[in-house]
Amino acid sequence: MARHVTSYLRTHxxxxxxxxxxxxxxxxxxxxSLIRYELELRPIPARVLVACELVFGVPGSELFPGFYxxxxxxxxxxxxxxxxxxxxxxxPFSRKKQALLEAMPGRLSGRPVL
Amino acid sequence: MSELRESLVLAVHPTxxxxxxxxxxxPEAPVLWGMVSARKGxxxxxxxxxxxxxxxxxxxxxxxxxxxxxxxxxxGRIQTVCRTLRHLAAVAGLDIVIYPRAVVEACFAKGGRxxxxxxxxxIAARIGYFDHRMPRYRKxxxxxxxxxxxxxxxxxxMTYFRHAGG
Numbered sequence: 132m133a134r135h136v137t138s139y140l141r142t143h144x145x146x147x148x149x150x151x152x153x154x155x156x157x158x159x160x161x162x163x164s165l166i167r168y169e170l171e172l173r174p175i176p177a178r179v180l181v182a183c184e185l186v187f188g189v190p191g192s193e194l195f196p197g198f199y200x201x202x203x204x205x206x207x208x209x210x211x212x213x214x215x216x217x218x219x220x221x222x223p224f225s226r227k228k229q230a231l232l233e234a235m236p237g238r239l240s241g242r243p244v245l
Numbered sequence: 246m247s248e249l250r251e252s253l254v255l256a257v258h259p260t261x262x263x264x265x266x267x268x269x270x271x272p273e274a275p276v277l278w279g280m281v282s283a284r285k286g287x288x289x290x291x292x293x294x295x296x297x298x299x300x301x302x303x304x305x306x307x308x309x310x311x312x313x314x315x316x317x318x319x320x321g322r323i324q325t326v327c328r329t330l331r332h333l334a335a336v337a338g339l340d341i342v343i344y345p346r347a348v349v350e351a352c353f354a355k356g357g358r359x360x361x362x363x364x365x366x367x368i369a370a371r372i373g374y375f376d377h378r379m380p381r382y383r384k385x386x387x388x389x390x391x392x393x394x395x396x397x398x399x400x401x402x403m404t405y406f407r408h409a410g411g
Contacts, residue, residue: 135252135253135270135302135303135305136253136270136276136302139276141277142275142276142277142374145277145278145279145374145375146374146375148377148378170301
């Protein structure tokens with residue numbers, strides 16, 4: 132079953148009793164931008180993501196699981212052809228690349244590998 | 246349990262001033278919550294907000310407290326609001342679960358917590374997500390605090406998961 136909730140930014144804001152204006156001020160963004168990030172109308176930039184992690188003490192993958200999943204799916208789809216290219220080679224460079232690519236699924240944010 | 250975790254449940258508790266709502270994705274995992282208010286005669290605003298909730302979050306089930314029959318003492322206007330919300334949820338394809346007040350109270354009856362305020366305190370202590378919205382103790386001559394509806398809705402959602410989980 133697909134995940135229902137793809138962003139927990141508003142959950143954490145409400146949990147700590149912060150208004151939109153207060154959190155926007157903390158993150159250094161405008162109130163309208165914050166609402167767009169909460170409603171996922173706009174992808175969250177890295178500097179805001181890091182700031183959210185620091186404010187709430189929660190990893191980005193837990194705050195924005197939908198955003199992470201989209202990135203991970205795209206990344207894994209791009210990794211597959213590269214892995215297929217290096218899989219049957221036995222030179223040291225290819226072995227290094229194989230090890231890197233094979234470790235990638237283990238670094239996904241707690242989801243089963245596609 | 247994993248199926249329960251993945252079902253998004255919307256619980257609403259209409260009052261004279263509007264309704265309190267909570268969205269749970271697990272037994273003690275609220276995702277979002279809020280209150281909607283509208284003056285008498287402006288119920289369309291309540292329905293529009295409710296439809297927006299359904300559209301935006303796509304819950305799988307709606308949980309409400311029993312509002313018809315002898316056991317319920319809800320005013321005619323609130324009964325109409327409840328019926329309309331139930332209809333809107335049915336049109337959107339949600340499972341609709343309605344619990345009598347006694348079932349909700351039975352879920353929180355440990356330690357004698359059976360008043361609405363007692364249940365609200367138990368929820369605030371157990372979940373801690375909206376303890377800062379805890380209403381003040383209501384003396385008989387005070388009107389009910391609107392924030393109470395938030396905890397009433399949360400109690401309904403927790404009752405749902407308690408029953409769904411067996």
